[in-house]
Amino acid sequence: QKEVEQDPGPLSVPEGAIVSLNCTYSNSAFQYFMWYRQYSRKGPELLMYTYSSGNKEDGRFTAQVDKSSKYISLFIRDSQPSDSATYLCALGYSSASKIIFGSGTRLSIRP
Amino acid sequence: EPEVTQTPSHQVTQMGQEVILRCVPISNHLYFYWYRQILGQKVEFLVSFYNNEISEKSEIFDDQFSVERPDGSNFTLKIRSTKLEDSAMYFCASTLLRDTNEQFFGPGTRLTVL
Numbered sequence: 001q002k003e004v005e006q007d008p009g010p011l012s013v014p015e016g017a018i019v020s021l022n023c024t025y026s027n028s029a030f031q032y033f034m035w036y037r038q039y040s041r042k043g044p045e046l047l048m049y050t051y052s053s054g055n056k057e058d059g060r061f062t063a064q065v066d067k068s069s070k071y072i073s074l075f076i077r078d079s080q081p082s083d084s085a086t087y088l089c090a091l092g093y094s095s096a097s098k099i100i101f102g103s104g105t106r107l108s109i110r111p
Numbered sequence: 112e113p114e115v116t117q118t119p120s121h122q123v124t125q126m127g128q129e130v131i132l133r134c135v136p137i138s139n140h141l142y143f144y145w146y147r148q149i150l151g152q153k154v155e156f157l158v159s160f161y162n163n164e165i166s167e168k169s170e171i172f173d174d175q176f177s178v179e180r181p182d183g184s185n186f187t188l189k190i191r192s193t194k195l196e197d198s199a200m201y202f203c204a205s206t207l208l209r210d211t212n213e214q215f216f217g218p219g220t221r222l223t224v225l
Contacts, residue, residue: 032211032212034212034213034214036216041200041219041221042218042219043115043117043202043216043217043218043219044154044202044216045216046213046214046215046216049211049212049213051211051212088154090154092212094212095208095210095211095212096142096159096161096166096206096208096211096212097159097167097212098144098156098159098167098169099146099156099212099214100156101153101154101155102153103152103153104153
């Protein structure tokens with residue numbers, strides 16, 4: 001079983017839609033949960049960072065962590081064409097430890 | 112806003128040659144990392160570095176790889192004898208504190224081994 005699983009997509013939605021991106025993981029020892037955005041041939045850009053369970057909101061982005069189900073989500077409200085990118089979930093076991101990345105979901109927002 | 116920088120943006124080398132990839136982490140950060148991403152694949156951890164020592168390394172990070180912080184600002188990754196399969200994007204990352212895992216990534220160096 002893979003440590004982190006993420007649907008690669010591609011996912012295409014119309015502008016203004018709510019987007020839901022998800023990852024599942026197998027090891028309950030993960031404590032740090034991140035979402036990164038990556039444009040083609042660029043470095044990952046940190047979008048959301050959560051420690052332990054719960055929700056976190058930042059502007060149009062909401063991250064959810066459900067440790068009981070080993071499931072994390074990123075919601076994007078009022079999606080814009082500029083949100084078109086690959087979204088990577090990333091998990092860490094402990095502080096300052098290595099990050100384990102999902103394979104990324106390619107998202108396209110249609111104008 | 113402070114950011115991680117990396118040079119060069121693209122490096123082309125012949126198989127068997129040594130390459131050094133350079134990174135300048137965010138200035139007050141204490142933990143440094145190298146990751147790589149082979150085209151079309153996941154971002155993979157290579158090595159972490161703290162207090163002038165390797166903290167953790169993956170099985171990819173064999174004797175052909177080394178890291179160094181030669182001065183107060185630069186953080187380098189050296190590949191001694193490059194192989195075709197080393198062709199990838201190499202990302203440097205840094206984080207400030209021990210009690211966090213917010214890692215900030217640089218733009219990457221694209222390494223092409225011919």
